[in-house]
Amino acid sequence: MHKQFSDVDTVRAELLQNLVDDGETVTNLGSITRLEVVSRIEEVTKKIISSLSMEEAPVLTLKSRSRWSNVRFSKLVGLLLTMGGTVSTLRSDCPSTVMKFALILKALSAIYKLVQSDSYVTKRDIYYNDPQLFGSQKTLDTIVDDISCLLKVPRRSLHVCASTKGLISGDLCYLEEDGTRVDCTSTVVPVSSSVSGIINIVSSAKFVLVIEKDATFQRLVDDEFCINFYPCIIITGKGVPDVNSRLMVKKLWETLHIPVFALMDADPHGIEIMCIYKYGSISMAFEAPTLTVSSMLWLGLLPSDIESLGLPQDALIPLTVADERKLNNIKKRPYMSFHPAWEKEMELMLRWKQKAEIESLVSIAPHFLTRVYLHNKLSYGGWI
Template identity: 55%
Template sequence: MPLPSSGDFFEVLDRHRQSLLDSVEDRVGEDPETVRSDRRSRSDVLLAIENVIQGVVSSLAKGEPPALTIDNRTLWRNIRFDDSVGLQMVPNCTVSRVRSDSFKSTQRFALILKVISMIYKMVQSNTYATKRDLYYSDTQLFGSQRVVDTIINDISCMLMVPRRSLHVLSTSKGCIAGDLSYVEEDGTKVNCTCNSTGVLVPSNVYGIKNLISAAKFVLIVEKDATFQRLLDDDFCNKLSPNIMVTGKGVPDLNTRLLVRKLWDTFHIPIFALVDADPHGIEIMCIYKYGSVSMSFEAHSLTVPAVRWLGLLPSDIERLNIPKDVLIPLTKLDHNKLIGMQKRPYVVCQPHWKNEMNIMAKSMMKAEIQALTSLSSDYLSRVYLPSKIQFGGWI
């Protein structure tokens, strides 16, 4: 199949872009209690921390054991769904008390105060550290990197301060390539067009500026292997101009922030290319609607404009993909699929429900690589160009 003519191709994308722009709602009138600034000044962050410490000191002065109140950010009952924002934490959600006099939470109480003190010093001195730096400052105390990660998110939620304002950075794992250039916070100029393997997503996404691109769309690619294959096939030039992003599986915070920044800056169509399995669908949902654990920052992380381009379960039959490259759903896959069909953002998506029903009925899943059974370059030469030309997304 020949590539679509540039006229037809750009016309389809321009129509889709306009429909997205028409659907963007004015955020000025949103409830101020549920929307926080993308950034908080250093003085605001310091004051928020001081208020917490003052509460601890006041309890001690009264002879009472101090405790910290933290929102339960992992419970679905604390989440509401807004199709223009995604998963959001409800204003008056259930909370947990991290008590200093409880055997079960004493250590957690001490670790939270330890990390808060480290954050306070960094904000005060206007310095930054990665989560990895914090962990290695006392590995025996923290025990694991996961403990540090959880505490930082709890502190961000407790203080009502975006994590980037805490001066704690994450080490990026995602990559970006295509028609994009920008300037990093330290003045380094980055040109993603000139890199044959992709550019690592910056660790401080909000520090980048002067983003320049003529791209007509952004393609989110679930897997790094598929991302690299598309680069090897020169996809960015064959169907240029475009931008490709991969979070190498479940996306880290920086990759999600970057996708949101690309949307806010360029307002061009964003498509997701994921495996036709429950895990791939969930990864797409994280970009589009967010995750439960980070719902308190949904307004700055989610991009509801993301569209599911492929691999669709219906594509498997439509393209006559050989059965020997398909994979049976495991019991875990099937249970996950059933659970996802009940989620609020799937209930309101009839086309998604139809695709998930196809998967449930067939009890089969397929990786993007299954398309190579048709031809080695089928993905870049036929599948993606025809999908985008004919509006094959949902």
């Protein structure tokens, strides 16, 4: 198998320069201290108190996390939040923004106490303390991300943990933060809820395989892919990945310096998920340096594989109008100019107006994915 290692030092050097150029602090490169987080929360609070003392309506200014105009692209890091750009002003005296203003202060209060006491809770814990106030878990999730962006600190530095949904297996052992030894060699393990605290990573893996869906992941586990075929690590975020799954892939990449491959469906959704792992998303661009793996390679399922493998017509799925719209939107993103091979694959999908799931390989043979497809890809190349 061809080896492609990532120059982590080069990535860090560019990131440092980017942050200096933008006038940002570099505290989000490592573990920001509790004192710094407390200080930043207090600064926000002081501004609110100052406004009240002058009989002015307090406001909070948030960077918009849904606009491409607010991000820029770095080939080695991914999507980064820019200085300036579009912001949202939450006024405490405006009916349309007062609720969000209040929710942010409520969450800030809870986070302040957690950081001061060095305690950790999940987002669900905060939500269920006052579910009527927050209305939904999704609302609280957005509020926590807004606070992380407002304070310019990684979300985990807020002492609010996201519940993990990812799974991992393969040639990997490590110690959890509490000293628990985890062996993924012959079993499936939930991705740690405290990835930053993992130490003593031991592995002889030749690569990490990031898998889009749980069903495909379980197929590789059942076929003992990591034992019978290659010493490797397989991980899935079960669709759109949670932060912990992305942190784990990043941790393995930085620690082991081995190639990271993406195994996704040959459809717009699969491509989107791969892009999130590789370059991040605009909504989490403020934390991209700690989450992205820019060296990730697209192993499959490639749209061109549909023809070369002769997948039967009844194993394919027609593209919808929404699919075509998503593909065209992805093609416009700043990183696409660095991936002409990706563009060709997406053009094929648009031309044929068809997509395929990884499970469609079963139509060729029951164990075709593990015994033929992945073996050929990993032995002879074919990733982009």
